[in-house]
Amino acid sequence: MNAVDAQVPRIELRGIDKNFPGVRALDGVDFRLDAGEVHALLGENGAGKSTLIKIMTGALAKDAGEILLDGRPVEIDSTGQARALGISTVYQEVNLVATLSVTKNLTLERQPTRHGLISWRLANERARERLKRLNLDIDVERPLGSYSIAVQQLVAIARALEEDTRVLVLDEPTASLDAREVELLFAIVRDLKARGIAIVFITHFIDQVYAIADRISVLRNGRLVGTAPAAALPRLKLISLMLGRELAHAEDRRKGVETAAGGEPILAAEGLGRRRYMGAFDLRIGAGEVVGLAGLLGSGRTETAKLIFGALRADSGKMRIDGKPVTIRSPRQAIALGLGFCPEDRKAEGLIAELTVRENIILALQTKRGWLRQLPREEQESLAREMIDALGIATPDAEKPVGQLSGGNQQKVILARWLVSRPRILILDEPTRGIDVGAHAEVVALIRRLCKEGLALLVASSELDEIVAVSDRVCVLRDRQKVGEIVGADVTRDNIIHTIAGG
Amino acid sequence: MEHADRLPAAARPPSRLGDLAGRKWFWPVVALGLILLVDAFVSRGFFSIGIVQGRLYGSLIDVLYRGTPIALVALGMAVVIGTKGIDLSVGAVVAIVGAVMTYLIHQDMAAPWVLILTLATGALCGLWNGLLVAVLDIQPIIATLILMVTGRGIALMIDAGLIVTFRSDFFSAISTGQVFTVPSRILVCAGTFVLLWLFLRRTSLGLFVESVGGNAAAADLAGIDARLVKIGAYMLSGLCSGLAGVLICGDIRGSDSNNAGLFIELDAILAVVIGGGSLAGGRFYLGFTVIGVLIIQTLTTSILYSGVPPEYNMIVKGVVVLIVLLLGSRRFRDRVFGVFRRGAA
The missing domain is CATH 3.40.50.300 (P-loop containing nucleotide triphosphate hydrolases)
Known part of the structure; x- marks a missing residue:
């Protein structure tokens, strides 16, 4: 040649x-x-x-x-x-x-x-x-x-x-x-x-x-x-x-975290996994605690979240909620047990484009109540209005089909759906992707407030800064395996990167 | 277009005609109005209603009377289409139900039991469709095509290929009788409509149906059992077709497995689509579906009364339906009326 x-x-x-x-x-x-x-x-x-x-x-x-x-x-x-x-x-x-x-x-x-x-x-x-x-x-x-x-x-x-x-x-x-x-x-x-x-x-x-x-x-x-x-x-x-960002940078780690480490975890997974999707992992989340899932793209963040929520059926491992063994075989069961899951691909897995903003927001709460006990219309409207204000969803009114909103606003609607359903354990997969800077801060503040009220949160994100900013504890994933866990004051960018790299 | 001013007032008056034209109900209602308007000129006495032998009588009553089986089938169809499905088997279910009903009547079973078992047969047919679609994941058009083809065969098997007749005061009363001068089948249909509306819109089932049709994966993650919803929708469609079958066969006082409910699926699907339902799923409108049925039935009856040779019936119907759908399409309106607007400017 x-x-x-x-x-x-x-x-x-x-x-x-x-x-x-x-x-x-x-x-x-x-x-x-x-x-x-x-x-x-x-x-x-x-x-x-x-x-x-x-x-x-x-x-x-x-x-x-x-x-x-x-x-x-x-x-x-x-x-x-x-x-x-x-x-x-x-x-x-x-x-x-x-x-x-x-x-x-x-x-x-x-x-x-x-x-x-x-x-x-x-x-x-x-x-x-x-x-x-x-x-x-x-x-x-x-x-x-x-x-x-x-x-x-x-x-x-x-x-x-x-x-x-x-x-x-x-x-x-x-x-x-x-x-x-x-x-x-x-x-x-x-x-x-x-x-x-x-x-x-x-x-x-x-x-x-x-x-x-x-x-x-x-x-x-x-x-x-x-x-x-x-x-x-x-x-x-x-x-x-x-x-992004060079190593050995000073970290502005969030100060004064009251970790609920001492208490009994609300949710505990032991050896949960599914062949070809995610290797067996252990995970515990306590009330008021935020656990981050960090790792590169394809490391198994979404799979981990879906296994816990029952959207992917585990073929190994056990789960406990409040110490009692549970089997979650479908999202419906997970929701009944007090879980919520805000998916990463909101267009494909979250949004129901033809339905209105109001209908999309109350959907998970309604399924939790069952089909017979329909939320009164006034309550639906007030919940929708509350969320539109709280998250700054840009829509002329709550009766607009959600498919006609802009991408960022659609994502806020899905987040709103899970917030109004009042879960005890909320899983957020890429919670701020595509959300503008102003709303970003609002979402993070909202997450913190909910945790104060005892919500347990699992946040999967590709943004290391976001993980570091909100997490009490971080599970680090690499190539569909959990490779480490970082707790409390050790949650820094450097430590996460070291763990991902296998250092 | 001044016609629009006479329409029933909407919740709030839209500022512009263009606004009005974008509403889902606008074109179907205009179409129905226009058809009736044409009738007023073409057929004398189209709007006159009288009482003959203690019974309401007139062209409009005739439209309602003949429209009931299609309306029942279309209501079930609307829900199935809302889940992004379709039910081609409704005509075959009418035939099966007719054969079963006739058979049971000949077994000297008490009429109310015959009714219950007959309707259960319809629901069972729907269950079969639902299982094929939701559990075996067969495309709805194919899944229901199976019963559409075999259904008439099953019906012929039950009545041994004969047109078996029966005498039953109970079923004649339901189908061709009247209550206080009002044909009873109109009351049956209206009652079904109200029950369905309460069942779907006063509970969250309607929302669940639309969620599954709009985005099944998202509905699943929001905790809706999409399979169960789909199976339920097909069972509902089977039940509605069953009721339509009871009316049709109560009318002819017998089973006619070859012809009972023939092509009724086409009228039903058309009615749903005219009523704003999309085959892409995600929304269903019970009320507009009934308007769709009225359009189709008024058209059929008008053509009959107007003296247009019956061989043109299908063509006229097809053209009118096409026009209604085109007017309802935003892209078509923008293209065509956009040209006029540009021409005027």
Whole structure:
């Protein structure tokens, strides 16, 4: 293959800006990718990884900046053009058609023809050729869906790879693979790298980054916060780059926390877990206590919350509430036992768009009361009004369908739903995501007030500052395992980051 | 458009006509008004109501009388559609219920027991649909298609492929009798409507139905047993179809498994959609559904009375329904009337 020229990068992005309404997604990002290297691109949710990739592959137009391919400036206006320039992407979700054969998937855009008709014999041959580049020998006439996710992922890569592919972007290719399958994939990635292809590798798994990447770039809040050779970037440094702020900073830890550690916990989970979702963990929450769930994306925060709430059914472990053993097999049971759960993905799991603000707010309280005892209309209205005022929900009135509110206000409505249901144990998954700064403070203040009244809180958040600000105790998760617990005065950013890094 | 001023007053008077046009009830009510207006010119005496042989008589009464089976089926259908489902089997349930009712009457069973068992049969059919949809997770259109196809077969099996007739004062009274000059089936239908409304809107079941239809995952996390709600909705639909079957077969005094309730599902679905229900689920309107039924039945009756050849019946009906739905669609109004507005400017 062609000699690797270390001087001219294969592709270079300079000063890339991208704005979405109200959000600066990318802010002067420089990114440089050399031929024959695997370059890991890291960052938490919303850091700008996908935006950067989409600009590089022509799926989005940049607002400012320039792109150089092998030293020559290029304009990439469409994905088709990106492919013509030798830039290919494999997206996170395998976007192939599972019910079609492997051949049909590989020749979806262009089937070989003979006498104007599609020649499937020729198509099969071509498909086999493409797979051979990845050392994959499978029956191409079988439906894609009959193969494992790993093989499907490889077929997706085979589809993206052309003879002249110079840049290959892999967006979380390992998200649904097990360890053996990841090894298989990595062997192929190393092989492609040896052929001089420049590879961008996006993942959340830190171990995999060190296993495969030559260099690492970290994005945070739309800015490139660092690029370094993998060998020269210790894990601790990497994680603090991802989460923001340097280590050894003074912490303004909340003072004078009255921990309820002495008392009997309201809720105690022992060895709770579910295969493939979350390893067995212990967790206790006392009255008036706030327990934080910290960890990187994909570390199992949401899974932990859902296991406790019964939205995911545990296949191991026990739960106690007030010391009495309970089994929670559904959210309905959890709510009856005094739990509440404000989900992370509020659009998919929280909001009922056609219903009004009032109906959305009283829903959980109503299910708790049962279908027969309907809340009187006046009470519904006063509860809704109270919450609209307390949380500053911007809506002309309580009878507007909630689907017509803005994102932040929709989230407040879901929070309101759980607050009015008066739970004893409330689980908040990303409670302030997408909420504006003013409301953010209101929500945190509200959480504190509720805890004074004896509410037990479990807060999962990707914002370390938020966790540190509200938590009496923090459970630290890594790769779907609980790896540590930090209590009281030790709850600091540094300690959490150390625990995540495995220090 | 000055017609709008004569509409029943809304809770608060909207400031602009455009505001009014956006309301869910506006276009169905206008459509019904227009159809009646046309009738006033086309068929003489359409609005005259008299008493003949101790019974209310007239075209409007006829509309109500003939509309009752569709109304009953449509009310159940509205709830099912509210859960983001659909029930294609309602016509077949009418046939099954008719055959079961006829069979039981011939067993010399006491009439009230026949009624109870017959309605239970309808609910049982709904339970079957509900289990397929909620437990086996089959798409509603397919799940209920199964009973739609097999249901008439089951009915034919019960009555051995014959049109079996019966004499029953009890069922004739329910279906074709009258109470103080008012046809009894209109009272049955009105009573069902009130009971359903109380059952769904004076408890939280209506809210639960709409939550499940709007976002089943969210409803589940809010503590609603989505499965149970869906099963309940299909059972309710089966029960309503059962009652419609009692009226239909009480009218013809026999079972007619091939024809009883044929295509009634189409009228019912249309009525729900005209009444503002969306097949995407999330909302149901019992009152507007009845208006939808009235539109369809008035149309059918008007075409009959107007002297338009009956072979055009279906086409006229289809066109009018299409117009009502188009007017109710915001995007259509914006496109078409937007052009006029721009033209005027």
